[in-house]
Amino acid sequence: MREVLDAVYRREVGRCTATLVRVLGDLDLAEDAVAEAFAIAAERWPVVGVPPNPGGWITTTARNRAIDRLRRESTREARHLAASRLLADRSAGDEEDPDRAPDPDELEAFVQVVPxxxxxxxxxxxxxxxxxxxxxxxxxxxxxxxxxxxxxxxxxxxxxxxxxxxxxxxxxxxxxxxxxxxxxxxxxxxxxxxxxxxxxxxxxxxxxxxxxxxxxxxxxxxxxxxxxxxxxxxxPDEAEAAGLLALMLLTEARRPARVGPDGAMVRLADQDRSRWDVELISEGHDLVRRCLRRGQPGPFQVQAAIAAVHADSPSYEATDWSQIVALYDHLAALRPDAVVGVNRAVAVAQLRGPAAGLAELEAVGGELVGRFPPYHAARADLLARVGREDEAVEAYGRAIELTDNEAEREFLAERRSLVLPPAIRGGGGT
Amino acid sequence: MEALNEELERAGAWVFGAGLEPASSATVIRASGSVSMTDGPYAETKEQMGGFWIIDVPDLDTALDWAGKAGAACEQPVELRPMQRA
Known part of the structure; x- marks a missing residue:
């Protein structure tokens, strides 16, 4: 029962609160009424069973409790105001038992008007x-x-x-x-x-x-x-809303592969792609295709398209980097900021080599970029790949310093330990 | 500015409005036990109010809409404040 209640709560609480806000015209009243209705449900459902329309039951119970409460507590003027709002919504008579079980017909009508x-x-x-x-x-x-x-x-x-x-x-x-x-x-x-x-x-x-x-x-x-x-x-007609949902689904699809068994972070390049969630990917793909067809491009849609290209690639190496760079160019035109610049530079490094990527990265301006950990992490990786190990170690240090997430810090420290400073590699003699 | 005020009046939102003389003409009155007066505006205030409108509109969004037009008309930042209910 506990799980059933939790599931109903997660699924319905926003909708119920939203309806009560409309009916009562007050955020606090609505919040309290919904909380009270869930408390009543926790008492009654174990005895009488979960009603067929749990959300409707909660909404109607919350409304009935609110009416009861307003009657008991409010001043005449406030009561008058609240009553006029409630009457517009209430089909049945005035003298009801606020605790009575909602009648199914009334529920139907009440829940239908609220999308x-x-x-x-x-x-x-x-x-x-x-x-x-x-x-x-x-x-x-x-x-x-x-x-x-x-x-x-x-x-x-x-x-x-x-x-x-x-x-x-x-x-x-x-x-x-x-x-x-x-x-x-x-x-x-x-x-x-x-x-x-x-x-x-x-x-x-x-x-x-x-x-x-x-x-x-x-x-x-x-x-x-x-x-x-x-x-x-x-x-349904807002392309950016669909773009955001697609981006979230395609990102969420990679979750099972993003964290190793020990809780450590796994890079995109090293992820076991067989663990990506195919259902989320296919739902995300459908959304991307549909919203791009509308021809109202926006930043969320382009980011979703980038995530879709990754989701399509059998491996990191086989990724269509030229398409990714083209999409980042598009994104940079829509949203010219440092975060986009850093991500674009990483894609450029994959397409044209670490030196080209590093040049792009260092061209990313703005005072914020110095405080953005991924900038230093990306720079460290590219520096290591072009053989500038000392600077790479330093850049990893800066990235670690700026990151507050423990799993990411451990990942960066691990990467840093793989960069051998020239002194050790060359045997230390000069 | 004229145009904005006329528009406010036409929309039935106008209550009152005025520009203020420069802050250097201000006098500060403090009443704590006795009343004292000092020359000049509050020294602590970095931004000085140059004028105000009182408008009567149904909700925040309508008020913001007018505040945006007011900001454009006076080419200054505009602070929006609800009035306390009597």
């Missing part, structure tokens, strides 16, 4: 008036149903910091009368980009944790993919 609720709430949580940290925390809390300590652990900040971020964000949205709605077509590209960035960030943090001793955090990658699916399902 956009989650999307509306996502746009609200990722509102550009909120800071990036607050957007991520609020999205994980309200749409992912993660508890504050879980979010804090995922981003290695104190519980109080996350709690504070969420409280402030909610207060800001409330005081500013932010409305929970789908942005108009004119604002949509920017607003959708904010939503996709938050989902991408959640996935990326799970895929390559910036700190901590584990390389991958499954809960965050799964949540990123789940949210990505929701957006694609509800906005």
């Amino acid at each position: 956009d609720d989650q999307l509306r709430l996502m746009f609200l949580c990722c509102h550009p008036a909120l800071s990036g940290d607050a957007q991520v925390a609020l999205t994980l809390r309200l749409l992912g149903g993660l508890e504050v300590p879980e979010i804090a652990r995922a981003f290695l900040v104190a519980d109080a910091t996350v709690a504070q971020r969420i409280v402030r964000a909610k207060r800001k949205l409330r005081h500013n009368h932010a409305s929970c709605r789908i942005p108009s077509p004119a604002e949509l590209p920017d607003r959708l980009h904010a939503v996709l960035s938050v989902i991408g960030l959640i996935f990326t943090e799970g895929h390559s944790a910036t700190s901590g001793d584990q390389l991958i955090r499954d809960d965050l990658t799964a949540e990123g993919i789940r949210l990505g699916r929701v957006v694609v399902e509800l906005m």
Whole structure:
């Protein structure tokens, strides 16, 4: 029963909360009502069994509890306001037992009108008036149903910091009368980009944790993919949304091969490709093909296309590097930043040799690049390959210094130990 | 600026607005026990407010939309603040 409840919670909590936000018009009320409904489910389901539509049951129970609570607690004015909202949604009479089991017909109607609720709430949580940290925390809390300590652990900040971020964000949205709605077509590209960035960030943090001793955090990658699916399902015409989902699926497909039995990181070049998840790859491929056909290219789609080329290659050596470099050129035109430049330089090294790659890498400008660990790791590898071992050892040292993730640090130290300084190689005599 | 103010009025969002004289003309009043006055703006404030609009709109997004237009019209950053409910 515990697992059933957990599964229902993961799958339904975002949708239920989103619907209750629409019905109640208040984030905190909605959150509390949904939490209460899950507590009731934990008591009753073991006795009466799991209802056929668990999400609908939770939503209706949460709404009934909220009505009950408003009746008991609110002032006349607040009650009046809340009642007018609820009445619009409530089909049956006024004097119901708030605890009564929802009637199936009513459930059907109630659940059917809500497909956009989650999307509306996502746009609200990722509102550009909120800071990036607050957007991520609020999205994980309200749409992912993660508890504050879980979010804090995922981003290695104190519980109080996350709690504070969420409280402030909610207060800001409330005081500013932010409305929970789908942005108009004119604002949509920017607003959708904010939503996709938050989902991408959640996935990326799970895929390559910036700190901590584990390389991958499954809960965050799964949540990123789940949210990505929701957006694609509800906005099927947005090519970048499909691009992001494809990118996440194709990246997730490599997960079984990315970590060795001892928890150490395995490079793309050394991964056992037979362990890649073929189903995820084929789903990702389909999405890439479909969104590229629409002819509205964007950064997520191009990154997904790059991941698709890798997924297609039988081995690292047999990879179509010229296509990868061409795609990176395309990506650099869409998003000219240092991260893209570093990745492009690595692909150039595969296509035209380490010296050419090194030249491209060192041409990547910007003050941020010096603080980006993969820049130093890539540079170290290329320096070693052109025979500049001393500089390679130094660059590995810099990369290790900048990395907070334990598995990545061990991997880099291991690579560094393979670079023999000339003094040892040459026997030390001069 | 004129055009923006007219647009605000046409949209029914206009409540009040004014430009302010330079910060050098400011006087700071502190009331802690007794009231004291000092010449000049707050020394701590790096950015000085040059003017303001009070607008009445239904939600944050509408307010942001106007704030964006206001920023373009005055060629200065604009801070958006909700008013406390009476």
